[in-house]
Amino acid sequence: MARLSVVVLRSGMVMLTRRAPDLWGFPGGEPAPGETAADAAKRFLREQFGVEGEPGDAVPGGILVTKVAGKPTPADGREIAWVEARRLLEREISPDERPAAEAVAAHRRRDRYQGTHPKTFAHKYKELAGDPEAVAKAKARGSTPAGGHVSIMVAEVLAALEPLSGAVVLDCTLGAGGHAAELARRGARVVGLDRDGEELARTRERLAESGLKVETVKTDYSGAKGALRSLGLDAVDALFADLGVSSMQLDRPERGMSFKNDGPLDMRMDRSRGETAAQWLARATAAEIADVLRRYGDEPDAERVAAVLKAHPPKTTAALASAVATAKGLGPGRVKKRDAFSAHPAARTFQALRLQVNDERHSLEALLAALPSLLKPDGRAAFLTFHSGEERLVKGALDAQAAAGVWRCAPAAPLKPSPAETRDNPRSRSARLWTVVRRPPAEARTPATGA
Numbered sequence: 001m002a003r004l005s006v007v008v009l010r011s012g013m014v015m016l017t018r019r020a021p022d023l024w025g026f027p028g029g030e031p032a033p034g035e036t037a038a039d040a041a042k043r044f045l046r047e048q049f050g051v052e053g054e055p056g057d058a059v060p061g062g063i064l065v066t067k068v069a070g071k072p073t074p075a076d077g078r079e080i081a082w083v084e085a086r087r088l089l090e091r092e093i094s095p096d097e098r099p100a101a102e103a104v105a106a107h108r109r110r111d112r113y114q115g116t117h118p119k120t121f122a123h124k125y126k127e128l129a130g131d132p133e134a135v136a137k138a139k140a141r142g143s144t145p146a147g148g149h150v151s152i153m154v155a156e157v158l159a160a161l162e163p164l165s166g167a168v169v170l171d172c173t174l175g176a177g178g179h180a181a182e183l184a185r186r187g188a189r190v191v192g193l194d195r196d197g198e199e200l201a202r203t204r205e206r207l208a209e210s211g212l213k214v215e216t217v218k219t220d221y222s223g224a225k226g227a228l229r230s231l232g233l234d235a236v237d238a239l240f241a242d243l244g245v246s247s248m249q250l251d252r253p254e255r256g257m258s259f260k261n262d263g264p265l266d267m268r269m270d271r272s273r274g275e276t277a278a279q280w281l282a283r284a285t286a287a288e289i290a291d292v293l294r295r296y297g298d299e300p301d302a303e304r305v306a307a308v309l310k311a312h313p314p315k316t317t318a319a320l321a322s323a324v325a326t327a328k329g330l331g332p333g334r335v336k337k338r339d340a341f342s343a344h345p346a347a348r349t350f351q352a353l354r355l356q357v358n359d360e361r362h363s364l365e366a367l368l369a370a371l372p373s374l375l376k377p378d379g380r381a382a383f384l385t386f387h388s389g390e391e392r393l394v395k396g397a398l399d400a401q402a403a404a405g406v407w408r409c410a411p412a413a414p415l416k417p418s419p420a421e422t423r424d425n426p427r428s429r430s431a432r433l434w435t436v437v438r439r440p441p442a443e444a445r446t447p448a449t450g451a
């Protein structure tokens, strides 16, 4: 099982333990089977140092703990030292702890805004840096903490894909690995796909730390069949797709996906290929832009918005939001949401451009077309959709396949998240869960069913 580092921070100081002569490292040990990395971190601190800690986000190879109650005393006679976090790299740190040390030194160097009128994204959304207090505060005010993906309708998805023990499950949209981890915990062999290599690397590391086995492939899910073949598989017992983007992608300004704050107008899920949204806007005609805004965003002011975008192609998310406001006659200063329930005036434009840049429609169409061949007889599929365009595609394909005899019955009306889930995680509001079950082979069907 992977060794875990526990990085303890307090008031700009970080706790080190000396393990080998002259080499310092963070406290750590082995997570117990089935124990999460965060729970293991809490247990180490209690057992080895007699303190209570509150684990926050992961750093490379470790778990960051920023709140510690009590004075740490090592249980086994090892030395401990508190070192200024910004001077951490001056110490002789054990080479395998170096990546974590670099991340921690950078973490503390970050500028911490203490005032009441935050202007930058990092100041406004402190939870993005894993500040546990900020995460708790964001949850308490009914928001989804920035940067941390909260998996949606997990219990409903697991129930739809049962039985899981011993089943081979394809998670087409691994993201932060939330659903995949739960599937693996229930004894499934999980294969996880994602086209975003940057987040995939983080997710692989997190899953390995928690001791959960998920086989991962960096690919667009339109290539699901090839990904399965590369693992020696032909079809699976269950398939899941949680469509769209993750909170990590949405909340990182450098990914350029959100109007929440300023960043380069990129929007690609896979930044290693393809055109950015800014490049596409600079190249497309006003008619092409208007068509995309109408088709993928149901934007009522498509022509007016397209004309403004073509006249001055934006290069940043703030410039895009401002251009949409201008086109709608709101004035560049009035680009904010009116209240918690109204949509941002630029929301439809952002959604439409993201779908265009990532060719989301064609990827989903290809996955839906391949679905019957990806599932074994009696296999189950579950799709989480988040907007009307996705709903139309999923419902249309599943209905047509049901009519062709692929599914046991036509897909039922989709399930919605519970009121408690939408209260705790506002990003779940628009989720709809669609499920179908593959028919058994023809010879196994009884004539009485007429099948």
Ligand SMILES: C[S@@+](CC[C@H](N)C(=O)[O-])C[C@H]1O[C@@H](n2cnc3c(N)ncnc32)[C@H](O)[C@@H]1O
Binding pocket: 149, 150, 151, 152, 172, 173, 174, 175, 176, 177, 178, 179, 180, 193, 194, 195, 196, 199, 219, 220, 221, 222, 242, 243, 244, 245, 246, 247, 269, 360, 363, 364
């Ligand atoms: C909503 S998130 C999934 C979250 C995940 N279920 C969890 O609980 O952590 C969607 C993920 O699907 C990925 N994705 C979107 N479209 C994709 C495509 N066509 N092929 C592969 N991955 C895709 C995104 O990069 C993102 O990481």
